Amino acid sequence: MAEQPGAQRAYRAPCPGCGAPVEFRSAQSTHAVCPYCQSTVVRQGDTLARIGKMAELFDDFSPLQLFAAGRIQDKPFTIVGRLQYSNPGGRWTEWIAALDGDRTGILSEDNGAYVFALPFELQRDAPPPTDLRVGATSAFNGQSYTVSSNEQVALLSAQGELSHLPELGRSFPMVELRSGNGLVLSLDYSTHPPSAYLGRSVQLEDLQLTGLRDESAKDEKGRAFNCPNCGAPVTVNLADSKSITCGSCNSIIDLSHGIGGELRHAEQNEPVRPLIAIGSVGQLQGAQWQVVGFQHRMGTEPGDDEHFGWSEYLLYNKKRGFSFLVDAEDGWSMVKPTTGAPVMAENGGSATYLGKRYTQQYAYNAETTYVAGEFYWQVERGQKTFNRDFASGNSLLSMERSANELTWSSGSKLDSGAVSAAFKLDDKKDMFVRGDALPVSAASGLGCGTIILIAIIVIVLLIILSTCSSSSSGSRSSGGSYGGYSSGGGHK
16 A cells, blocks of 8 residues: 555555545544445455445535544544434434544534544443433443433444444444533444543534535535425525424424435424514624524423423524524523533432532423424424423523433523614514513612502512412412523434
8 A cells, every 4th residue: 555645644545346546544444435436445454345335425514524624632633534324313424533643533413513522441341222321320430421312323324434334224322421521422332342432512613624615515506395295495504404394384394314305294283473583693692693493382390281381593603503592481591502411419409510500490391382494403393301490690501301312501591682682673672571571670760659659569469469378278389481491402
């Protein structure tokens, strides 16, 4: 094999399928996919053996591509391969990065953001995946982690150089665990023993990437199709969308398996009109956000049949990824999925994240009742989760749990006036006011005598209510939305 000039270490050999050159830039790469005939080859000494043919890649419209280069912790890396996986919730891509020396890392999608991970040597055998139930805690190498997902996944396709190659189409368990200090531990059970990777959240702009996919080429190709229910044209605007709604008939269309062939859809009656229109652009927390999705959700406390509702707007910023603007009865808030998993007290009364302690405010069952726009996870009407909302002053923390996934989100409260101003809806600012508005500020223009009279009336009413409640056998906790800070799901 010849060494490529200028490269620290490179290997090249003819493809056994077509004879074209197949190059290995990383010494850790054991497999590769021929870019000409799509043969899957394995390196055996100084020769290559053909072991099959790779399936066609699905276009994930990612800004990343092979041979893009960047820096992580001031060390250079080059993207040399990618693996495309599927699970019941959709598809995602993991990019193989060749670092200095003989190391390789993985840059993978995570809740609309990215995680950069390196191989991690476990000091004990990985437990069977059936022992790692979602929400359970387990310690590895002296660090405690919470199981955030445990799903069956399958390799759909691959490209370039690969440090490992699961059998195409065969399902295997993949478990993801998160720590309270922002670490993500992935256990891949396609190998024996399972392979482990440990990483942290990264922003693409912080990786100083060069050689990214040309934006104009991505836009020119486009993603448009006809609604499978009514036939109206539907355009997908975001690279990672797994679901979208038709603007004409409001049907939810599943994009998790691509837009080719037969598209699954579900009709929605009784549409909900968002206060902030899909496509609106607003300035919040120092960045410009576009509203790309909207969902309305209903909740009930365990053992209580009274319902309450709230709305969530999915916001997108090219550099910051996705966040959620939450409209609940007790106020507005802005949150985004966390990389790590907060540590919750055994009784669920509090949770600690990044050194801050949060007190539980609400615990409730949630159900999605209406969706509009695009979403980076597969959203469906009728999806159900169990949520816990925590608060520490204006800081918020939320846990959302489904059968196979545990998602945490963090953020802060927002003033309703700031939200209406951000989206230039000052003419509708009264419609943004929620239960967190302070009566004193609203009464600032009243005279002292009026305020005193109101205070006396309030005191008398409180005494009457106290007398009534003392004679009753029980009472319901205070009203409001019982939170609604949930993220809507943290699906890959």
